[in-house]
Amino acid sequence: MNQAVTHPGMTSRTVTVGKRKIFISETGTGYPLLMLHGGGAGASGLSNYSRNIAALARHFRVLVADMPGYGQSSKGVDRNDTFGDLAQSMLGLLDQLHIQQAHVVGNSLGGACALRMALEAPQRVSALVLMGPGGVGTTRGLPTAGLKQLLNYYKGSGPSREKITRFIRDYLVYDASQVTDAMIEERYRASIDPEVIAAPPLRGPNSLKTAIRMDFTRDPRLSSCPVPTLVLWGIEDKVNRPSGGAALQKTMPACDLYLFCKTGHWVQWERAEEFNAVVTSYLAVRTPVSASPRSGA
Numbered sequence: 053m054n055q056a057v058t059h060p061g062m063t064s065r066t067v068t069v070g071k072r073k074i075f076i077s078e079t080g081t082g083y084p085l086l087m088l089h090g091g092g093a094g095a096s097g098l099s100n101y102s103r104n105i106a107a108l109a110r111h112f113r114v115l116v117a118d119m120p121g122y123g124q125s126s127k128g129v130d131r132n133d134t135f136g137d138l139a140q141s142m143l144g145l146l147d148q149l150h151i152q153q154a155h156v157v158g159n160s161l162g163g164a165c166a167l168r169m170a171l172e173a174p175q176r177v178s179a180l181v182l183m184g185p186g187g188v189g190t191t192r193g194l195p196t197a198g199l200k201q202l203l204n205y206y207k208g209s210g211p212s213r214e215k216i217t218r219f220i221r222d223y224l225v226y227d228a229s230q231v232t233d234a235m236i237e238e239r240y241r242a243s244i245d246p247e248v249i250a251a252p253p254l255r256g257p258n259s260l261k262t263a264i265r266m267d268f269t270r271d272p273r274l275s276s277c278p279v280p281t282l283v284l285w286g287i288e289d290k291v292n293r294p295s296g297g298a299a300l301q302k303t304m305p306a307c308d309l310y311l312f313c314k315t316g317h318w319v320q321w322e323r324a325e326e327f328n329a330v331v332t333s334y335l336a337v338r339t340p341v342s343a344s345p346r347s348g349a
Contacts, residue, residue, distance in 0.1 A: 059079050059105050059106050059109065060079075060106075061079050061080075061109075062077050062078065062079040062105075063077070063078050063079070064076065064077040064078075066124070066125075067145060067148050067149065068148070069141055069144040069145050069147075069148055070141070070144060071126075072120055072125065072126040072141060073125060073126045074117060074118065074119075074120070074125045074126070074141065074145050075097075075117070075118040075123055075124035075125045076097075076115055076116065076117045076118070076145070077097065077098055077115075077116045078113065078114065078115050078116070079105065079106075079109045079114050080108070080109030080110065080111070080112055080113050080114045081113055082111060082112045082113050082339075083112055083113060083154075083155065083178075083335075083339045083340070084112070084113045084115060084149075084151050084153075084154040084155070085108060085112035085113065085114050085115065085154065085155045085156075085157065085335065086115045086117065086142065086145075086146070086154050086155070086156045086157070086166075087100075087101050087104075087105075087108075087114065087115065087116045087117070087156075087157045087158075087162075088117060088119060088142065088156065088157065088158040088159070088161075088162030088163070088165050088166055089101070089116075089117075089118070089119065089122065089123075089159060089160075089161075089162045090159045090160035090161050090162055090317075090318075091122075091160055091161025091162070091186065091202065091253065091254040092160070092202055092205075092219065092220075092224065092239075093202070093205045093206070093211060093215075093216055093219070093239070093242075093243035094216065094238075094239035094240060094241070094242035094243035095122055095123075095161075095239075095242075096118050096122055096123035096124075096242065097116040097117050097118045097119075097122075097123060098116055098123075099238070099239070099242075100159055100162070100320070100321075101116055101320060102321075103320065103321055103324035103328075104320050104324060104327060104328055104331075107324075107328035107332070108328060108331065108332060111332050111335075111336060112155070112335070115149070115154075117142065117145060119138050119141070119142070119161070119162065119165065119253075120137070120138060120141050120253070121248070121251070121252075121253025121254070122248075122253060123242070127247040127248060127250070127251045127253070128251040128253075129251075129253050129254075131255065133265060133266075134254070134266065135164045135165060135167075135168040135186075135187060135266055136168055136172070136265075138161070138164075138165040138168070139165050139166075139168035139169045139172055140172070142156075142165060142166075142169060143169055143172070143173055143176060146176060152176070153175070153176055153177070153178050153340070154176070154177065154178065155177075155178055155179045155180075155181070155335050155338070155339070156169060156170070156177050156179075156180055156181075157180075157181040157182075157183075157331065158180070158181070158182055158183070158185060159183040159184065159185075159318070159319075159320060160183070160184055160185065160186050160291065160292065160317065161186050161254060163182040163183055163184065163185025163186060164185050164186040164187040164266075164268075166180055166181075166182060166185070167180065167182060167185055167187070167268060167281075170277055170279040170281070171268075171271065171273045171274065171277055174277060174278055174279050177279050178279070178280075178338060178339070178340060179279065179280045179281070179282070179334070179335055179338040179339075180279050180280070180281040180282065181281075181282045181284065181331050181334065181335070182281065182282070182283050182284070182300070183283075183284045183285070183318075183319045183320055183327075184284075184285050184286065184289050184291065184292045184294075184296075184317050184319065185268075185283070185292065185296070185300075186266075186292055187266045187267055187268050188267075188268050188269060188292065188293075188296030188299055188300060189267065189269045189293065189295065189296050189299055190266065190267050191267045191270065192267075192269070193293075196290055196291060196292065196293060197223065197290060198219070198223035198224070198289075198290035198291035198292075198317065199291050199292065201215070201218065201219045201222075201223055202219065202223075202254065202291060203254065203255055205219065205243070205252075206249065206252040206255065207255075210249070211240070211243050211244050211249065212240075213236065213237075213240050216236060216239055216240045216243060217236050220235075220236060220239065221236075222290075223290045223291055223316070223317070224291070224316060224317050224318050225316045225317070225318055225321070225322055226286065226288045226314050226315050226316040226322060227314075227322065230322070268300075269299055269303065274300075274303050274304060275303050275304070275305070276305070277304055277305070277306075278305065278306065279306065280306045280338050281300070281304055281306060281307040281308070282307075282308050282309075282310065282330070282331070282334045283297045283300050283301065283307060283308070283309045283310070284310050284312065284319045284320075284327065284330070285297040285309070285310075285311055285312070285319065286311075286312045286315030286316045286317060286318075286319050286322065286323075287311050287312065287313055287314075287315065288314060288315055288316050289315075289316055289317045290316065290317065291316075291317040292317065294311065297309045297311060308334070310330060312326070
């Protein structure tokens with residue numbers, strides 16, 4: 053679960069976006085597909101999608117980014133509008149890559165970033181795939197136990213193997229037996245990067261006003277968002293409530309919903325084979341017909 057994950061033909065580089073450095077890895081050809089990872093401690097793009105990149109790269113030009121605050125990208129995010137800050141950074145990344153429009157896949161925090169991109173610049177996003185996205189109905193009840201674990205990782209006694217082990221095995225996945233000690237160790241090592249500890253990327257919002265701004269169900273733009281959207285959610289998700297899927301489908305005009313049984317927060321990892329098939333099929337029929345083999349390049 054670290055940046056050492058590689059795939060045949062993959063290249064990696066750092067792209068300057070404003071004052072930030074964004075680390076991206078790329079493989080495959082065809083229509084561009086931007087993949088955005090979750091926000092747990094130690095997360096990164098390649099680790100998040102280790103079981104998906106090769107399959108999707110058979111059909112798309114896959115771009116896997118480390119969002120600001122994570123992996124090998126610049127640290128620090130705007131805590132007053134985290135989703136908006138990340139979305140502008142990823143739209144800026146597309147600008148630097150000369151990509152006018154792309155499919156966007158996002159998990160958890162990455163899903164919130166992807167959805168915010170579609171609300172801010174719907175003409176840039178041809179289709180969305182969201183897995184247990186953050187910010188859906190979060191101000192309409194107490195935080196989940198898993199979200200509390202995520203937001204409190206750097207608080208109190210600070211990061212530890214015990215904390216990250218509990219988060220991953222008890223809250224991130226349904227079947228903890230799939231999680232190896234090596235995976236936990238790699239994730240822990242990434243979480244204690246001194247630059248990350250100095251500016252943890254995801255903590256609780258500063259105020260109720262900030263929290264409301266980060267709740268998509270309170271955003272009037274959601275009901276008019278034209279971007280075709282596929283929402284995937286594990287019904288055993290302990291981080292973001294699966295009821296958020298129905299809320300998005302009810303509100304968004306072009307939203308399909310797929311619920312996975314016996315699956316936690318990390319759908320793309322626990323149900324990788326089905327995830328890859330569903331996402332490939334959904335995006336294939338929503339790829340612009342005029343797209344060239346290296347569309348957006």
